[in-house]
Amino acid sequence: MTIPSPRVILLFNAMLLLRVSAAQPATFNVRAYGATGNGNTDDAPAIQATEAAAERAGGGEVYLPAGHYLMDATILIGSNIDFHGDGNSTVLLRTNHPSPVPMYGDDCESAHPPAGLFRILLSNRHYNCVDRNIHLHDFKVDGSLVTSVPLSGALCFSGLQDSTVERITVLNSPQDSMFFRNGGDHLVVQDNTILMHNRLWGNGHGINIEMHKEGHLWGGVAIRNNTIVTASSNFCSASLDRACSRDADCADLAPSTCGHGGSSSASIGVTWDDGPHAPSLAITGNHIWVGNHHYGIICNGCSDTTISGNVILPATMKGIAVSGAFTGISSYATPSGEPRNLTIEGNTIEGDGAPGDDRAILVNGHGDQNGGLILRDNVIANKATSAAHGAVEIRGWREVEMTGNTLCGEPRNSLRLGTPGQPVIHVTQRGNAVVPAGKSGAASAACSNLPR
Numbered sequence: 001m002t003i004p005s006p007r008v009i010l011l012f013n014a015m016l017l018l019r020v021s022a023a024q025p026a027t028f029n030v031r032a033y034g035a036t037g038n039g040n041t042d043d044a045p046a047i048q049a050t051e052a053a054a055e056r057a058g059g060g061e062v063y064l065p066a067g068h069y070l071m072d073a074t075i076l077i078g079s080n081i082d083f084h085g086d087g088n089s090t091v092l093l094r095t096n097h098p099s100p101v102p103m104y105g106d107d108c109e110s111a112h113p114p115a116g117l118f119r120i121l122l123s124n125r126h127y128n129c130v131d132r133n134i135h136l137h138d139f140k141v142d143g144s145l146v147t148s149v150p151l152s153g154a155l156c157f158s159g160l161q162d163s164t165v166e167r168i169t170v171l172n173s174p175q176d177s178m179f180f181r182n183g184g185d186h187l188v189v190q191d192n193t194i195l196m197h198n199r200l201w202g203n204g205h206g207i208n209i210e211m212h213k214e215g216h217l218w219g220g221v222a223i224r225n226n227t228i229v230t231a232s233s234n235f236c237s238a239s240l241d242r243a244c245s246r247d248a249d250c251a252d253l254a255p256s257t258c259g260h261g262g263s264s265s266a267s268i269g270v271t272w273d274d275g276p277h278a279p280s281l282a283i284t285g286n287h288i289w290v291g292n293h294h295y296g297i298i299c300n301g302c303s304d305t306t307i308s309g310n311v312i313l314p315a316t317m318k319g320i321a322v323s324g325a326f327t328g329i330s331s332y333a334t335p336s337g338e339p340r341n342l343t344i345e346g347n348t349i350e351g352d353g354a355p356g357d358d359r360a361i362l363v364n365g366h367g368d369q370n371g372g373l374i375l376r377d378n379v380i381a382n383k384a385t386s387a388a389h390g391a392v393e394i395r396g397w398r399e400v401e402m403t404g405n406t407l408c409g410e411p412r413n414s415l416r417l418g419t420p421g422q423p424v425i426h427v428t429q430r431g432n433a434v435v436p437a438g439k440s441g442a443a444s445a446a447c448s449n450l451p452r
Helices: 006-023 044-056
Strands: 027-029 038-042 060-064 067-071 075-077 081-085 090-094 099-102 115-118 122-124 135-142 155-171 178-190 193-195 204-211 221-224 227-230 234-236 239-244 265-272 281-284 287-290 294-300 305-308 311-314 326-332 342-345 348-350 361-364 371-376 379-381 392-395 398-403 406-408 415-417 425-430 433-435
Touching (some): 044 067, 044 075, 044 081, 204 227, 281 294, 294 305, 311 326, 326 342, 342 361, 361 371
Parallel strands (some): 060 081, 090 135, 135 155, 155 193, 178 221, 204 265, 227 287, 265 294, 281 305, 287 311, 305 342, 311 348, 326 361, 342 371, 371 398, 398 425, 406 433
């Protein structure tokens, strides 16, 4: 056996070190490009210059040290960018000044794509096309300086592939806190904190996924372990920028309704608006507080989707009037297509026991075209819905399995399957327990173990 010489060994080790060094992404500090972080100077040009330098290098970390970064324009994030700060001590503030954001169409290589004016904070460079390997994490967004709507969400992206959005705190967003058009291919949204979104607008969500025909990439999303509070005002159905507390506040409009239909808001909202692809997601382990007749999770048109292990509770806000009424999980079929294979399991949904509450789970299909619904091992408590509704309602589906669900403090009619126009076909029911208020029974252990 030939033993390598010390010189050969040293050369080999040096080559390994070079490879390791080359694999480490470069760090681009926004302070080196002129950002102040003082909360008064417009830092958007310096931050965008930092990001552009990282893109020219083939990718890297765009680092924002602790500070308050005022931004008078939207920051565009390209492929292979790790954009991060020092946790909640790095605060990004968007002003009310609208700025142009590229909105690509069929030509993803255009040097001059069409642009729209937005007040959003962050977007991807090739919106409606594809950007890859973007990592956003560890900073705080404060949307309180934005006073005009619409087009004023906080983080708005489209066409993300192999990307992650995590450990971001978003406060006081005027509209959606996080918007992802057409989902994404291997997109993960996790461990974020979203408080009081949709401050000025009645149609949007904490985390919003919308499937549209425009775009060059459609895919699934994992939304997990986020903390979201949805307790903003209601808005008039005919004027989404007019806050209301009752229908009389919208009396001069048509329809003169408050807080219904298009003015609904959710902690996590998913909708198949149009286009060829149904949304497909894993929505797991999220902690949600919701009130004012808003929604915990909306998943309209969802196929091959799992909603599991989420905890949905009534919001109570110190100094803010919030009704504890809410809908926990809602899924409707949409005109775009027929959803199939939806699993709702292991969720905990607890109301405050006040009368006039909304449903815990509502699944509404078009009929026997919607197949493959599983409701399993959910625990529901104290949802004092009106006599016209049940705590759990399923309409217009086939091949439905309902097993191991526990309803605590509920009347006997709290499970409702089908209506005359929307039957439920081929139902399996096994091991479900309904425990009326003040009673004990087989489900007492589950009912005594609810989160507080």
